[in-house]
Structures are given as structure tokens and as C-alpha cells.
Amino acid sequence: MTLIKSISGIRGTIGGHAGDTLNPLDIVKFTSAYATLIRKTTTVKSNKIVVGRDARISGEMVKNVVCGTLMGMGFDVVNIGLATTPITELAVTMEGACGGIILTASHNPKMWNALKLLNEKGEFLNKEEGNEVLRLAEEEAFEYADVDHLGHYEENGTYDQRHIDVVKGLKLVDVEAIRRAHFKVAIDTVNSVGGIILPKLLEQLGVEQVTGLFTEPTGDFGHNPEPLERNLGDIKALMQKGGHDIAFVVDPDVDRLAMFCEDGTMYGEEYTLVTAADYVLQHTPGNTVSNLSSTRALRDVTRRYGGEYYASAVGEVNVVAKMKEVHAVIGGEGNGGVIYPEAHYGRDALVGIALILTYLAKKGVKASALRATYPQYFIAKNRIDLTPDTDVDAILSKVKELYKGEEANDIDGVKIDFPDKWVHLRKSNTEPIIRVYSEAATMEAADEFGKKIMDVVYSFVR
Numbered sequence: 001m002t003l004i005k006s007i008s009g010i011r012g013t014i015g016g017h018a019g020d021t022l023n024p025l026d027i028v029k030f031t032s033a034y035a036t037l038i039r040k041t042t043t044v045k046s047n048k049i050v051v052g053r054d055a056r057i058s059g060e061m062v063k064n065v066v067c068g069t070l071m072g073m074g075f076d077v078v079n080i081g082l083a084t085t086p087i088t089e090l091a092v093t094m095e096g097a098c099g100g101i102i103l104t105a106s107h108n109p110k111m112w113n114a115l116k117l118l119n120e121k122g123e124f125l126n127k128e129e130g131n132e133v134l135r136l137a138e139e140e141a142f143e144y145a146d147v148d149h150l151g152h153y154e155e156n157g158t159y160d161q162r163h164i165d166v167v168k169g170l171k172l173v174d175v176e177a178i179r180r181a182h183f184k185v186a187i188d189t190v191n192s193v194g195g196i197i198l199p200k201l202l203e204q205l206g207v208e209q210v211t212g213l214f215t216e217p218t219g220d221f222g223h224n225p226e227p228l229e230r231n232l233g234d235i236k237a238l239m240q241k242g243g244h245d246i247a248f249v250v251d252p253d254v255d256r257l258a259m260f261c262e263d264g265t266m267y268g269e270e271y272t273l274v275t276a277a278d279y280v281l282q283h284t285p286g287n288t289v290s291n292l293s294s295t296r297a298l299r300d301v302t303r304r305y306g307g308e309y310y311a312s313a314v315g316e317v318n319v320v321a322k323m324k325e326v327h328a329v330i331g332g333e334g335n336g337g338v339i340y341p342e343a344h345y346g347r348d349a350l351v352g353i354a355l356i357l358t359y360l361a362k363k364g365v366k367a368s369a370l371r372a373t374y375p376q377y378f379i380a381k382n383r384i385d386l387t388p389d390t391d392v393d394a395i396l397s398k399v400k401e402l403y404k405g406e407e408a409n410d411i412d413g414v415k416i417d418f419p420d421k422w423v424h425l426r427k428s429n430t431e432p433i434i435r436v437y438s439e440a441a442t443m444e445a446a447d448e449f450g451k452k453i454m455d456v457v458y459s460f461v462r
Contacts, residue, residue: 002020002021003019003020003021003022003026004430005030005134005137006130006134006429008116008117008124008125008130008315008317009030009114009115009116009117009130010022010026010027010030010114010115011105011108011112011113011114011115012026012112012113012114013111013112014058014061014111014112014113015111022058022062022112022113022114024061024065027062027065027066027069027115028065028069029137029140030115030133030137031065031066031069031070031073031101031115032069032072032073032136032137032140032142032144033133033134033135033136033137033141033142034099034101034115034117034133035049035069035070035073035074035075035142036073036136036141036142036143037125037129037132037133037136038075038098038099038119038120039073039074041119041129042098042099042119042120043120044096044097044098044120046095046096046097046098047074047075047076047098047151048075048076048077048078048095048096048097048098049070049075049076049077049078049097049098049099049100049101050078050080050088050091050092050095050097050099050100050101050118051063051066051067051070051077051078051079051080051088051100051101051103052079052080052081052082052083052084052085052087052088052091052100052101052102052103052159053081053082053083053102053103053104054082054083054084054085054103054104054192054193054219054252054253055082055191055192055193055195055217055218055219055252056103056104056105056110056112056113056192056219056252057110057218057219057220058113058219059082059103059113059219062103062113062115063079063103066101066103066115067079067153070101070151071150071151071152071153072144072145072150072151073142073144073145073151074144074145074149074150074151075098075151076151076152076153076154077151077152077153077154078091078095078097078154078155078156079153079154079155079156080155080156080157080159081155081156081157082193082196082217083102083159083160083193084163084193084194084197084253084254084255084349084350085102085104085106085116085253085254085255085346085347086163086254086255086344086346086347086348086349086350086351087159087160087162087163087197088100088102088118088122088159089102089118089122089123089344089346090122090159090162090163090166090344090346091122091156091159091162092118092120092121092122093120093121093122093344094159094162095156097120098120099117099118099119099120100117100118100122101115101116101117101118102115102116102118102253103115103116104116104252104253105252106251106252106253106255106256107225107226107227107251107252107256108225109221109224109225110219110220110221110225117130117133121345122344122345122346123317123320123345123346124316124317124320125317126317126321127317160196160197160200161200163197163350164197164200164201164204164350166343166344167201167343167350167351167354168204168205168354170340170342170343170351170354170355171342172279172280172283172284172342172355172358173205173354173355173358174358174361174362175204175205175206176206177358177361177362178205178206178207178357178358178361179205179206180206180361181245181357181360181361181364182208183207183208183209183245183246183357183360183361184207184208184209184211184243184244184245185202185207185209185210185211185244185245185246185247185248185357186210186211186212186213186235186238186239186244186246186247186248186260187199187202187210187211187212187213187215187247187248187249187250188212188213188214188227188232188234188235188247188248188249188250189212189213189214189215189217189249189250189254190214190221190222190223190225190227190249190250190251190252191214191215191216191217191218191219191220191221191222192217192219192221192225192251192252192253192254193217193252193253193254194215194250194252194254194349195212195214195215195216195217196217197254197350198210198212198215198248198250198254198350198353199212199215201350201353201354202353205353205354205357207357211238211244213234213235213238214234221252222234225251225252226251227249227250227251227256227257227258227269227336228258228269229266232249232258232260232266235247235249235260236260236264236266237264239260239261239262239263239264240263240264241264242262244262245262245360245366245367246259246260246261246262246356246357246360246367247259247260248349248353250349254348254349254350255337255346255347255348255349256269256335256336256337256347256349257269257272257336257337257338257349257352257353258272258336259272259356259367260367261366261367261368261371262366262367262368263368265368267367267371268371269334269335269336270294270295270297270334270377270379271295271297271371271374272336272337272338272352272356273290273294273298273330273331273332273333273334273336273337273338273352274295274297274298274301274374275356275359275370275371275374276330276332276338276340276351276352276355276356276359277298277301277302277330278301278359278374279355279356279358279359280329280330280340280355281301281302281304281305281307281329281330282305284329285305285306285307285329286307286327286328286329286330287302287307287308287309287310287326287327287328287329288301288302288307288308288309288310288328288329288330288331289309289310289311289312289319289322289323289326289328289331289332290309290311290312290319290331290332290333290334291311291312291313291314291315291318291319291333291334291412292311292312292313292314292409292411292412292413292415292424292426293314293334293379293424293426293437294311294332294333294334295334295377295379295439296375296377296422296439297374297375297377300374300375301374301375307329308326310322310326310328311409311411311415312411312412313411313412314333314412314426316333316337316339316346316347318412319331319332319333319339320339320345320346323339323341323345324345328341329341332347333347334379336349336352338351338352338355340355376441377439377440377441377446378439378440378441378442378443378445378446379437379438379439379446380437380438380439380440380443380446380447380449380450381435381436381437381450382435382436382438382447382450382451382454383433383434383435383436384433384434384436384454384457384458385432385433386432386433386434386461387432388432390432390461392427392432392434393427395434395457395460395461396410396413396414396425396427396434397414398460399414399416399425399453399456399457399460400414400416402456403416406418412426413425413426413427413434416453420440420441421438421439421440421441421445421446421449422438422439423436423437423438423439423449423450423453424436424437424438425453425457434457436450436453436454437450438450438453
């Protein structure tokens, strides 16, 4: 059983003892700490906090505890029910709320749940705010409202449609072009909230036919919910039979988007953002951002249109901060996360779907043909297991020094860029390991290069 406390929120497995898992006592403590932070820092006059959740089996229980605690802290709760992460983010600003909590463990299996914490802009808390929540929770430095100042509770089920309206209203989304293309689309929504909103979105975008797998939002996931090819045999087999133009796959909270081509080959989650950016940059040239562990293809496409690519530390909050700093027109993460500021500063699979369908419709090509137009890169992922007393920071400094003749970035571990490949060494904050990401023109070359760098690290350890 596991409980992980971090600056981005609290997540853990359901059941077990207090302090060891995600249970009602710890949910109350962290919700109270978050509410205390919001009370101190918010600049809006509203007393509202938005709560949305994915379809996890534990979601109803967690929602009840969170909503009751917020009311006990004196906040008015707007419960938007079964909702995606991006629409919960949007709902914060649409309600004029001073914060929001998303109840989702993203791609983790069904025994997990989590509290993801938002500020008044509907964006994730920054590092300092997250650390303050951890401190307040540890010290139990919060005070509840008296009976005359308890918060109120309301439910609002309108936000799915409002999200779709935002997507349809984007200047680069062309519903008529999509309608004329007569697309036949397959979807896999892994028994969560995507099964509610994706069919509505696709119908309103004018898609001619939608075939759904795992669309009932039971929370009892039909397969491992992380949208990686090894977990997606059913949708792959469906596409291999023919009859569909593209398949869209989302994770339980619908902020990551993976795709399959018409022939059943996986498009590659790293290339979701690359494709959306390719379309956006043709119409609004500018800068782009992704995290250090994302494919170099985004850099290549950005430079093709005269823009500049920037890398951020891993984590959505870091990507967003960098995007604002460099005025990026689009950004995101290589896990299928598209962040398009014209909609909002959050990863949003619905935005990705609408932009990519519009691009395919206007270009008049098959998904596999579009995918073939991009630089071909492959990312290998490995890990180095160390002992708890290993000085990881010292090892990373030695790696940087060894390759000082190459382009290096140390904002998040160490990334070394070579002319035809790169490697990113990133230490874990929770266990004595270094995660090794390496990219090259083939998977074999990427893996071989990553392991070569691992040997260098092991030599430093010895």
C-alpha cells in the first residue's frame, strides 16, 4: 500500500492504515491544508472551489470527503461531477473560483486515486505553493469554520458542453471541414470520463461514425489505463481490420492523447504534440515548449516555421511556466499532452483531437501518410538502481563535466544533446534511482546509447 505526498498533490492506494495509504483521514488533512493555502493566497473575491473527478471506483468516497472538508473550512463547493482534468481546470476560471481539486490518479491502476490541486487560474500549484501545502498538512496548521460560516454545496452538470463549446470555438478548429471529410473514428476511453465526453465531442465536430471500446464509465478499467501500445491490443486489433480513419485513446482523466493510424500502426504518443504543433505553426508562427524528455521532432518542426523551441523541466507546471515566459503558441509533453493557450494552459486531449482532425481534413491525407512526414525518432527508457547513500547529484555533475563539449541542460537532472541523439538523466525524488531517457534515429540505437551512458554512471559509482 502506498501514499505519496508531493508538491503536485497527494496520491495513493485506497485502503489500509492512516498515513500509509490514501484514506479519509489523510484526505481530510491535505484538503484542509490546501484550503488554508488558498484562503491566504487567492486574489479573487469568490469563496468557491471547484471539484471534479474521474470515474474511479473510489471516486464517490473521495469526493464526499473532499467536499465535506472544504465546506468545513468555510468554502462553497461547486461539484461538477464526472469530469476530465481539462474541464475542471476550465471550470475554475468560468466559475470565478479561487481554486479547484481534481480527483484522479491519471494513468495509475484502479486501486489508486489522488488529489490534484489547482490555483485560481485553473493551473497546478507551483513548487512553493505545493511545499506550503505539505508543511500545513504536516503541522495540521488549519482551522475549521464555525457553524455560521460553513460553506455551501452545489452541483453543476453543464461543463462537458461548455468544454466542447470552447474547443469548437477555436479559430483553428474547422467543423465544416471535418464534416466534409466523413471521418470514421474509433475511440478507447478505458472505462472513465472520456466515455462520456468524447462521443459528444466527435458528434458535434461532424464525425460520421464513432466506434467505442471501454466507453462505460465504471472505473473498473478494461486494461492498464496508461495509453501505451503494450496496453492497447483491443483498439489496435480493431484498426487492423480496416474501416476506420483514425483511433483516439485517452487516459482516465483525458489529458493525454494517443492515436492509431488507419492500418493499425500506433501513431506514437510523442507525435501527438508534434502534429498539433505542425498545424498550429502553419497559421500562427511562434515558439514551442516541451519537457526535456520529449522528442526532438518538436524542435525540428518549430524551426521549419521560423520559431524557436525551448525545453522545460519535467512536469506540466514547469512546461506552462516556460510557455508563458517565451510566449509559446503551443506546447506540452511527449506523453500525448497538448497545451494550447488559445483554449487554456492545461493538457487537453479534446483540443488535440479537434486540431488533428481539422488538419487531416484540410490536408486530405491518411493518418499514416501524415505521420510519415515527420522526422523519425525513437525514445528508449531505462533506469539505474542505486543505494540510498549514493550521492546522485555528484554523479550527475560528473556526467555533465565529462560531456562538457556537448550542449548540456541541467534544469532537471542532466540532458546532453549530441548532433544526432540525446540522453536525459533524471533522478527520482522518491527512490534511489536515475531514470535514463535516450533518443536516436532507431529504437536499437536509442537503447544502445542509453546503456552506454548507464555504463558511464556505473563507473562513477564504483
